[in-house]
Amino acid sequence: xxxxxxxxILVVFALAxxxxxxxxxxxxxxxxxxxxxxxxxGDLGTTSQLGFTASSSGGEFLCVMAGRSGGFPFxxxxxxxxxxxxxxxxxxxxxxxxxASFSGIATIHVVGRSVESGDILTATVxxxxxxxxxxxxxxxxxxxxxxxxxDGSVVAFPDLSKAMAPLSAGHITIRQ
Numbered sequence: 001x002x003x004x005x006x007x008x009i010l011v012v013f014a015l016a017x018x019x020x021x022x023x024x025x026x027x028x029x030x031x032x033x034x035x036x037x038x039x040x041x042g043d044l045g046t047t048s049q050l051g052f053t054a055s056s057s058g059g060e061f062l063c064v065m066a067g068r069s070g071g072f073p074f075x076x077x078x079x080x081x082x083x084x085x086x087x088x089x090x091x092x093x094x095x096x097x098x099x100a101s102f103s104g105i106a107t108i109h110v111v112g113r114s115v116e117s118g119d120i121l122t123a124t125v126x127x128x129x130x131x132x133x134x135x136x137x138x139x140x141x142x143x144x145x146x147x148x149x150x151d152g153s154v155v156a157f158p159d160l161s162k163a164m165a166p167l168s169a170g171h172i173t174i175r176q
Contacts, residue, residue: 031092032093032094032175033056033174034054034100034172034174035172036052036142036171037171038142038168038170038171039169039170040144040166046065046165048146049064050063052132055089058088059088061086062086065083071112071113077113077121078115078118079112082112085128085130086106086109088106089104090103090104091103095174095176098136099133099134099164100136101132101134102132106128106129106130108128108148109122109124110124110125125150129148129149130146130148130149133145134164135172135174136173136174137167139167139170140168142167142170144165144172145158
């Protein structure tokens with residue numbers, strides 16, 4: 001239990017540090033940019049830690065659902081224990097109605113229990129299109145949604161039928 005808590009603290013610290021360092025270089029980019037990170041409160045099993053920086057010059061995105069997540073169904077997995085989405089920003093940052101969005105290509109790594117056998121199933125899926133949508137602010141104000149396209153279908157966290165998930169810790173900054 002202590003090791004798991006330590007790992008969670010390390011992940012949040014690493015994401016926060018990467019966001020701070022990345023925001024320094026983003027500040028020099030012209031045009032719209034967005035940066036931030038923190039803990040996103042989702043439905044049961046989808047709480048995640050994320051960090052990102054994006055501008056017209058590109059950027060990076062990292063979202064990790066591990067430790068805090070209670071498991072959720074996804075593709076051939078009955079219950080995902082860990083999921084990491086790491087991507088490079090390839091599209092511009094756009095803002096509409098206070099929501100900033102950017103897109104890119106990610107590699108998704110998943111560990112969970114198989115639907116069919118219940119055995120642990122691990123997979124790495126490269127070249128997955130993703131879109132990150134977010135609003136600015138701190139804990140309780142900023143929101144986030146991650147959309148990935150697998151086999152031609154969009155899978156969103158939280159689901160597209162629901163509002164974007166609030167940050168329970170951290171901060172997101174949108175610069176125009």
